[in-house]
Amino acid sequence: MDAAQPRPMATSAVASMLKDALGSALVALGLAVPILALRTEQNMANELILQPRWGYVGIAVLAAFVGRLLYLTAARAPRLPRPRAGLSTAAAGNAGRIFAVAGLALLLLYPPLALTLAGSAGSIKWIDNFGIQILIYVMLGWGLNIVVGLAGLLDLGYVAFYAVGAYSTALLVHNFGFGFWLCLPIAGIMAAFWGIMLGFPVLRLRGDYLAIVTLAFGEIIRLVLINWVPVTGGYAGISGIPRPTFFGIPFNASDEGFAAVFGLEFTPLYRTIFLFYVILALALLTNWVTLRLRRLPVGRAWEALREDEIACRSLGINTTNTKLTAFAIGAGFGGFAGSFFAARQGFISPESFTFLESALVVAIVVLGGMGSQIGVAIAAIGMIGGTEILRELDWLKRIFGADFEPTHYRMLLFGLAMVLLMIWRPRGLIASRRPSIFLRERRAVRAELVREGHG
Amino acid sequence: MLPPETFSLAGNWGPAAAMEYLLQQLINGITLGSIYGLIAIGYTMVFGIIGMVNFAHGDVFMLSTFIALIFLMALTQILGIGSLAVALFVVLILGMLLTSLWAWAIERLAYRPLRGSFRLAPLISAIGMSIFLSNLVQVTQGPRNKPVPSILSDVIIIREGANYAVTLSYKQILIAVVTAALLAIFWYVVQKTTLGRAQRACEQDSRMAALLGINVDRTISLTFVMGAALAAVAGMLFMIYYGVVHFNDGFVPGVKAFTAAVLGGIGSLPGAVLGGLLIGLIETLWSAYFSIDYKDVATFSILVVTLIFLPSGLLGRPEVEKV
Numbered sequence: 001m002d003a004a005q006p007r008p009m010a011t012s013a014v015a016s017m018l019k020d021a022l023g024s025a026l027v028a029l030g031l032a033v034p035i036l037a038l039r040t041e042q043n044m045a046n047e048l049i050l051q052p053r054w055g056y057v058g059i060a061v062l063a064a065f066v067g068r069l070l071y072l073t074a075a076r077a078p079r080l081p082r083p084r085a086g087l088s089t090a091a092a093g094n095a096g097r098i099f100a101v102a103g104l105a106l107l108l109l110y111p112p113l114a115l116t117l118a119g120s121a122g123s124i125k126w127i128d129n130f131g132i133q134i135l136i137y138v139m140l141g142w143g144l145n146i147v148v149g150l151a152g153l154l155d156l157g158y159v160a161f162y163a164v165g166a167y168s169t170a171l172l173v174h175n176f177g178f179g180f181w182l183c184l185p186i187a188g189i190m191a192a193f194w195g196i197m198l199g200f201p202v203l204r205l206r207g208d209y210l211a212i213v214t215l216a217f218g219e220i221i222r223l224v225l226i227n228w229v230p231v232t233g234g235y236a237g238i239s240g241i242p243r244p245t246f247f248g249i250p251f252n253a254s255d256e257g258f259a260a261v262f263g264l265e266f267t268p269l270y271r272t273i274f275l276f277y278v279i280l281a282l283a284l285l286t287n288w289v290t291l292r293l294r295r296l297p298v299g300r301a302w303e304a305l306r307e308d309e310i311a312c313r314s315l316g317i318n319t320t321n322t323k324l325t326a327f328a329i330g331a332g333f334g335g336f337a338g339s340f341f342a343a344r345q346g347f348i349s350p351e352s353f354t355f356l357e358s359a360l361v362v363a364i365v366v367l368g369g370m371g372s373q374i375g376v377a378i379a380a381i382g383m384i385g386g387t388e389i390l391r392e393l394d395w396l397k398r399i400f401g402a403d404f405e406p407t408h409y410r411m412l413l414f415g416l417a418m419v420l421l422m423i424w425r426p427r428g429l430i431a432s433r434r435p436s437i438f439l440r441e442r443r444a445v446r447a448e449l450v451r452e453g454h455g
Numbered sequence: 456m457l458p459p460e461t462f463s464l465a466g467n468w469g470p471a472a473a474m475e476y477l478l479q480q481l482i483n484g485i486t487l488g489s490i491y492g493l494i495a496i497g498y499t500m501v502f503g504i505i506g507m508v509n510f511a512h513g514d515v516f517m518l519s520t521f522i523a524l525i526f527l528m529a530l531t532q533i534l535g536i537g538s539l540a541v542a543l544f545v546v547l548i549l550g551m552l553l554t555s556l557w558a559w560a561i562e563r564l565a566y567r568p569l570r571g572s573f574r575l576a577p578l579i580s581a582i583g584m585s586i587f588l589s590n591l592v593q594v595t596q597g598p599r600n601k602p603v604p605s606i607l608s609d610v611i612i613i614r615e616g617a618n619y620a621v622t623l624s625y626k627q628i629l630i631a632v633v634t635a636a637l638l639a640i641f642w643y644v645v646q647k648t649t650l651g652r653a654q655r656a657c658e659q660d661s662r663m664a665a666l667l668g669i670n671v672d673r674t675i676s677l678t679f680v681m682g683a684a685l686a687a688v689a690g691m692l693f694m695i696y697y698g699v700v701h702f703n704d705g706f707v708p709g710v711k712a713f714t715a716a717v718l719g720g721i722g723s724l725p726g727a728v729l730g731g732l733l734i735g736l737i738e739t740l741w742s743a744y745f746s747i748d749y750k751d752v753a754t755f756s757i758l759v760v761t762l763i764f765l766p767s768g769l770l771g772r773p774e775v776e777k778v
């Protein structure tokens with residue numbers, strides 16, 4: 001790498017940096033020319049024509065040149081000795097606890113806070129788009145964390161269980177007239193059942209192969225949802241799913257509605273706030289169950305399995321059953337989240353359950369730091385909140401012209417963020433894969449040593 | 456590509472017509488299979504050398520369809536090159552070069568910093584890259600389908616039945632010839648050149664290869680470049696064959712090509728081509744005789760079944776799990 005080279009004289013250093021940056025600019029030119037320079041457009045006669053846009057190529061090349069130059073300058077600057085990232089275990093535990101309590105207090109107070117700050121009309125957006133949306137992903141992240149973070153099984157088809165939960169709710173409501181609160185547990189059980197069904201054949205695969213098979217299962221379920229029109233409605237989806245009720249009291253403008261019973265003026269705000277607390281409770285339930293399970297034998301077995309499957313097997317752990325429980329419990333929470341999603345939207349279609357959603361949840365878990373509950377929550381807030389904020393950036397239109405639509409760049413930036421975060425912190429934001437149980441007596445045996453044959 | 460809608464198995468077709476229908480499906484299946492095979496080589500080589508599923512490979516393929524389309528239009532419309540053969544040849548070369556440059560840059564920026572990191576890191580980075588690439592094309596080229604100007608649309612009737620003619624289009628001939636020629640070149644490079652020997656050495660044991668003076672990083676880069684060059688060939692052929700490109704066309708062909716690589720035995724180059732042909736045939740025959748709506752389900756099911764029951768594929772070496 002450039003940074004590791006011995007530093008020559010200043011002038012030749014500048015010259016080599018300029019040369020390097022020029023090389024980057026040339027590469028950027030090669031990358032940008034076909035895709036950026038000419039845009040394919042259909043004209044009135046429906047024929048494809050090319051529109052030259054060389055200005056963008058110039059910007060890209062300039063950006064690569066300046067960016068590379070800045071990077072090289074930064075890499076050459078003398079490095080300050082960085083403080084060790086990891087705090088001591090006890091301090092980290094304390095900090096984590098304080099953070100968790102503060103975060104929980106903030107979450108509980110979030111709707112009234114939004115209400116006072118943004119007013120009753122403006123706060124719906126904040127509670128719904130930011131609060132509920134982010135909490136759904138926090139819950140999905142925590143659910144998947146059981147599978148990926150604790151048991152170490154990469155599941156790229158988690159959205160399938162989310163879909164099973166959502167569609168079971170929708171179908172139970174339409175065919176049997178069940179209410180949301182009855183559907184919720186059934187949806188979770190259904191999803192867990194599917195987790196066992198799908199998990200059973202695939203769990204002897206490892207690593208990347210397991211990831212691809214789960215991806216294939218996720219896609220198969222989505223394709224079946226699209227094509228099995230008599231049951232699922234195909235692309236049209238299922239609409240008219242009733243919203244959750246407050247102990248049997250619906251949130252509507254009728255005389256039996258929530259507002260009328262409690263003598264309040266009707267606004268849709270109450271329902272939004274109620275949904276916020278429902279998903280908050282579900283997410284916290286997921287978290288609580290995970291933390292408890294980690295201390296049970298099965299949780300220990302998951303973590304052992306993540307670290308070394310062969311060692312587990314030789315110690316007599318039934319790896320298939322252990323993996324299946326992780327898969328089923330993770331799937332069950334995905335089902336709960338799906339059920340909530342269906343009830344919140346009132347409408348579901350296969351478009352909500354694409355591979356992209358799976359990738360999003362996996363990204364949240366891995367970027368948050370596999371196995372770390374708080375890391376997952378932070379990653380969900382950052383990734384989902386960050387992309388939601390792009391919807392709010394209308395003022396950018398004043399700079400880039402009226403055609404500029406910040407939301408178009410949502411997934412572009414999301415993909416870029418995934419790559420950059422992975423390079424910056426490959427083990428995630430909070431890399432705490434410390435086992436929850438360990439021998440008190442310390443020995444000078446670490447994984448590196450064992451691998452080299454010292455241990 | 457697909458048979459006329461009027462055809463149905465329930466119709467009054469004699470055995471001769473059914474025979475011709477099958478022949479037609481075989482021709483179509485092999486054409487499609489060549490494209491999958493070309494993409495599958497990129498997956499299988501990268502997996503062989505660094506053990507990583509290059510998730511962005513499907514999107515590199517999609518990018519190459521756009522590069523081919525844009526250069527084809529630039530050559531014929533702006534520069535006014537009359538000869539289609541010359542234009543296609545230039546498009547092929549430029550497409551291979553620029554797609555390779557993309558793959559090189561991606562490997563350099565998104566994968567190399569993560570080498571030696573924990574197992575899932577490159578996979579997550581590749582998924583991020585895949586999302587980035589498809590959205591980059593969506594933002595820069597627009598979200599709509601791009602109809603390609605019709606070229607090489609003539610067909611040769613090779614067998615005329617009572618009421619069904621088996622046809623072979625010039626496009627299909629072009630695909631078969633280009634695929635065969637490039638596979639031959641590629642085979643020569645891997646088997647006979649120093650670069651190919653270095654690649655095979657890194658695949659067997661990259662640490663030992665490094666000790667023997669092989670530049671492993673460079674060899675890995677070149678593996679990505681070669682895979683992308685073949686994907687670019689597939690991209691140009693795909694663009695000509697289907698006559699439409701779309702920013703979202705990377706994912707499903709990518710997964711199918713990966714299925715082909717797995718079915719043939721991941722890490723095995725002849726296996727990738729064989730797997731591609733099989734997947735192309737299975738998909739075409741499934742659409743022709745069963746249900747076109749479920750053709751992707753069929754492919755994905757093959758992927759699942761292969762991985763569960765035959766994880767080393769048809770021509771792959773069985774992988775021994777070591778402590």
